[in-house]
Amino acid sequence: MQIRNPRTGKYDYEIQEDSLSDVSQTAIRLRENQQTWAERPIEEKIKYILQLADAMDANKEKIISALSTDTGRKRISEIEYSGAIGVIRGRCYSSPALYIPAPARNSVTCSTVQIHQQLVPYNLVGIISPWNFPLLLAMIDTIPALLAGCAVLLKPSEVTPRFIQPMEEILKDIPELHEVLHIVKGGVESGKAVVENVDAICFTGSVPTGKIIAKRCAERFIPAFLELGGKDPAIVMADADLDLTVEAIIRSAVGASGQACQSLERIYVHESISEELTERLIAKVNELKLNTDDISHGTLGPLIFHKQSEIIKKQIEDAIAKGAIVHTGGVIENHNGGLWMHATVISNVTHDMDIMTEETFGPVIPIMSYSNLDKAIEWCNNTVYGLSASVFSQDNDQAIKVAYQIEAGGISINDASLTNKVFDATKNSFKDSGMNGSRMGSDGFLRFFRKKAILIQGGTVSSILEQSETE
Helix, strand or coil: CEEECCCCCCEEEECCCCCHHHHHHHHHHHHHHHHHHHHCCHHHHHHHHHHHHHHHHHCHHHHHHHHHHHHCCCHHHHHHHHHHHHHHHHHHHHHHHHHCCCCCEECCCCCCEEEEEEEEECCEEEEECCCCCCCHHHHHHHHHHHHHCCEEEEECCCCCCCCHHHHHHHHHCCHHHHCCEEECCCCHHHHHHHHHCCCEEEEECCHHHHHHHHHHHHHHCCCEEEECCCCEEEEECCCCCHHHHHHHHHHHHHHHHHCCCCCEEEEEEECCCHHHHHHHHHHHHCCCCECCCCCCCCCECCCCCHHHHHHHHHHHHHHHHCCCEECCCCCEEEECCEEEECCEEEECCCCCCHHHCCCCCCCEEEEEEECCHHHHHHHHHCCCEECEEEEECCCHHHHHHHHHHCCCCEEEECCCCHHHCCCCCCCCCEECCEECCCCCCCHHHHCCEEEEEEEEECCCCCCHHHHHHHC
16 A cells, blocks of 8 residues: 655555455454453553553654654654553553452342452454544554453554554564554555454544444444544633633644544634634734644644545535635645645634534634524534534633533533543543543543453242242
């Protein structure tokens, strides 16, 4: 497979795609090794996983270089790397306390029966991770699965696969992990092969692909943990601190060129401050520069996946045709073969525009004013998505009341996209934005176990005659 460099548009790297047979044979090997791994005390698992973190730190520059080349951004790749290491060390710190099964107890409904609980890890977990944060979103599911005692088949996106090589070299030097963690290379067919060979799937990506995976997992009768797309709204109330609000909106909507599932993509602002907020956003985004000439300078990197640029372009064209006003940006620019877009502020938008209803995944800030708060909440919820949202108000009690009414899994108050910083708060995705257990908080670890109940009768066994008399 030929891999595109987003800064140049050139296909300057290649990977050999794993076949269905390759994946099947690897799955057999991982299953054979999983039981030994599962039987290791969690402290021993932690020892080897911390060796992985240490080895990654020793190869930090190689990994960041691979991420930077694949995504066209250096500073954010450094942040992503730090986040991945934080996930690894954080899970190693928090998991032991969660690993302890509940103590034996007598049943409430049958007092002569004692209940013992056992946590049983899935044998083999498949993880299919996306292209926008290749390392972090691979580790966020892989590490807790390994700590739970599962073996893991990890398939990163074929759009941004360069970090695989240094990670494979690291794993070879940690045989205990190498026996239960394998990185699959390839695209759609390799992803299908992973789904066909595992006992549970974690998928991060688009809603259409997530639904295909969910259907196949249902047919195979295995769980699918899905973290899918979003169209995250923000409600800016009349008393909002505008300095704080502007900073948070721009960081969320424009950071990583808007290529994050929890980026703000819809802004609903009270009519009394709508004009001022729009002017402030325009002034602020006009200060932001593209990093076309030097990856180390400039705020906005390229659009990583060239096919996404077509979606962004069509949404903006649709909005303009229906009366929207583009104040900044709005055009996909080709610089030396790479595709870039300036931060784009759009006003006069309505809900009959795709830019307000479909996921954009670009540095676009559409602004819509409201006079009635209940209407703004209704607009927030008028979507198939329910990933996350934001509320801005200096009255925290009022902001919390609004947050309770928004149909989304993670609500930031007086900030935005806090779910990419706070990993110890459990949340679920609502609607089409996801399905099943949270990857965050304690559930992010415990979802990799099946829970077994061992029931010990300590009293008299009831007879069939007693049942008959009861009936």
